[in-house]
Amino acid sequence: MGMYFPDQFAERTNDPAKGHWLDGLPEKIDPRAYKAFYIPGDFNNANYSFFPSWTNDARNQNGFLLDLQGNQIEINTTYTWNAFANGDWGAKGTRNRLRGVIGKSPAIGQQFRSSSNRRIFFASWESYFLIAEAAVRGWSVPMSDIDAYEMGVRHSFEYFGTTQYLDSYLASNEYNRNGTSASFLHTQEPPASKNMTHRIGKNGALETYTYNYPVNHLYMSGTVKNDKLTKIITQKYIANFPWLPLEAWNDHRRLGLPFFVNPSVENNLPNLPDLNSSNYMTSNRKFFPQRLPYPSSLRNADPNGYTKATNLLEGPDAVLTPLYWAKK
Numbered sequence: 001m002g003m004y005f006p007d008q009f010a011e012r013t014n015d016p017a018k019g020h021w022l023d024g025l026p027e028k029i030d031p032r033a034y035k036a037f038y039i040p041g042d043f044n045n046a047n048y049s050f051f052p053s054w055t056n057d058a059r060n061q062n063g064f065l066l067d068l069q070g071n072q073i074e075i076n077t078t079y080t081w082n083a084f085a086n087g088d089w090g091a092k093g094t095r096n097r098l099r100g101v102i103g104k105s106p107a108i109g110q111q112f113r114s115s116s117n118r119r120i121f122f123a124s125w126e127s128y129f130l131i132a133e134a135a136v137r138g139w140s141v142p143m144s145d146i147d148a149y150e151m152g153v154r155h156s157f158e159y160f161g162t163t164q165y166l167d168s169y170l171a172s173n174e175y176n177r178n179g180t181s182a183s184f185l186h187t188q189e190p191p192a193s194k195n196m197t198h199r200i201g202k203n204g205a206l207e208t209y210t211y212n213y214p215v216n217h218l219y220m221s222g223t224v225k226n227d228k229l230t231k232i233i234t235q236k237y238i239a240n241f242p243w244l245p246l247e248a249w250n251d252h253r254r255l256g257l258p259f260f261v262n263p264s265v266e267n268n269l270p271n272l273p274d275l276n277s278s279n280y281m282t283s284n285r286k287f288f289p290q291r292l293p294y295p296s297s298l299r300n301a302d303p304n305g306y307t308k309a310t311n312l313l314e315g316p317d318a319v320l321t322p323l324y325w326a327k328k
Contacts, residue, residue, distance in 0.1 A: 001020050002024070003020065003023050003198065003199045005020070005021055005201040008073075008092055009084075009089075010085060010089040010092055011266075012264055012265045012266050012280050013087065013264040013265070014215075014281045015085050015261040016213065021075070021082060022082050023080055024079065025079055025081050026081055028174070030176075030238065031157075031162040032156065035109070035160040036108065036241060036242065038106065038107060039106055040077045040078055040080060043059075048109075049107060052102070055102070057101065057103045058103040062076055063075045064097050065095060065201075066095040066097070067095070067202065068095075077103070080105070085262075085264045086263050086264070088266055088267040088268070090267045091266070119243060121244075123244075125151075125236075126239070129148070129149070129152040129232055129239070131148040132149040132232045136229055145232075149231065152232075152235060153166070153182075156238065156239035170182060170184070173186045173188075178214055179214070180226050181231070187226055187227055187228065188226065190213050195210060196208075214261075216257075217282050218257075222283070229257065230257055230258065233251055233255060234258045237251070253322075253323075253326050254326070260283075262275060265277055265280050272288075272319075272320075286320060289319035291321060291323055294306060294309060294317055
């Protein structure tokens with residue numbers, strides 16, 4: 001699991017890796033990840049981004065944390081793989097000088113930042129994943145669920161140039177960090193937890209760590225992690241990166257899939273009042289934005305149109321007001 005720093009990383013979240021800094025690269029990872037993201041310090045990667053050009057932050061992989069006495073704990077982020085839960089980190093955030101700092105964590109590759117790249121608005125893999133979902137639901141479609149699922153994954157692997165790993169990937173019964181495997185016919189649920197190891201950050205001591213697979217209460221009341229629909233939406237989420245984030249957002253609002261980590265609430269968040277220190281280990285639709293508020297430009301340029309649009313919401317112009325198709 002890497003190094004455990006509970007005083008510098010938020011823990012009031014249902015992220016199973018909370019409190020940890022992975023001081024290396026994962027032993028196993030989706031092969032598309034290293035194509036989509038660049039790794040801190042991997043300057044030989046043609047898609048490494050040195051943005052913003054007016055600083056040297058992307059070239060500097062030396063960071064630090066502060067202990068409770070204010071002393072620096074030096075961290076070299078070269079060739080590491082970490083992501084950070086959003087939200088309010090409270091005092092722990094003031095002791096963490098890695099979160100949100102350019103060059104200290106993987107980021108989207110330069111190939112997706114260049115304006116010369118072709119944008120993708122609806123890819124072939126999305127059609128296959130839609131067919132796979134329809135087949136699972138028993139609708140009349142031209143392919144079986146497994147054929148459509150595997151074709152969607154194949155087209156995604158072809159796009160990222162990782163087809164040499166495709167066959168072993170589609171045959172894999174190993175669970176990802178959410179408890180979902182890639183093999184479509186492997187629907188055995190994972191155990192509740194597994195034993196791993198981590199090092200205590202302040203002294204380097206190696207200890208056993210119990211990794212608990214996250215519980216997604218938004219889907220099947222949290223009882224299912226590895227059924228066919230979870231696999232389909234997981235692969236659709238991966239394949240649509242980075243071009244279609246709104247599609248992933250809509251799938252999550254529609255189905256509660258895939259599992260999304262709750263924002264951290266070391267301090268409560270005013271725009272998500274239902275999420276607090278007593279329930280952050282659960283999943284709830286009120287813990288995630290349901291829509292984007294209308295832009296202020298609409299409100300200022302067309303007050304009458306803004307009023308009509310807001311009235312159609314049947315609720316306030318706020319992030320938690322559901323859209324018409326998301327209401328029960």
